[in-house]
Amino acid sequence: MATPKSDSFVHQSVIVHEIVYRLLKEAQGARLSHLITTEADASRVSTAVKKLREKIDQPLKVENLARELGMRVSGFHHHFKAVTAMSPLQYHKQIRLQEVRRLMLGEGMDVARASFWVGYDDPVE
Secondary structure (H helix, E strand, O other), X not given: OOOXXXXXXXXXXXXXXXXXXXXXXXXXXXXXXXXXXXXXXXXXXXXXXXXXXXXXXXXXXXXXXXXXXXXXXHHHHHHHHHHHOOOHHHHHHHHHHHHHHHXXXXXXXXXXXXXXXXXXXXXXX
């Protein structure tokens, strides 16, 4: 048996859906939809960047990362580059090199040890 409280919730939900539907059908609806989609994609890229930093010593598997984020590889590449101005591989290399530099300057490591620390098997890689 429905309670007045649950009826009110259902009614409010229908109203919200109607408002969203009408907003998306208006002239600016495509722009609003694009903004929502872009924000979601930027959030996914942010998650990808966080994962890359957390697993800096791991080899980059773009296909696996895209799948984890619920994206196709081509879409992931496109959105990643739009947010970071680099491909995922370029970004991964850059953060690795920055970490090697930090380890050498801040921790006094030699290049071979610092490179190994961030996942390079060969310091000239």
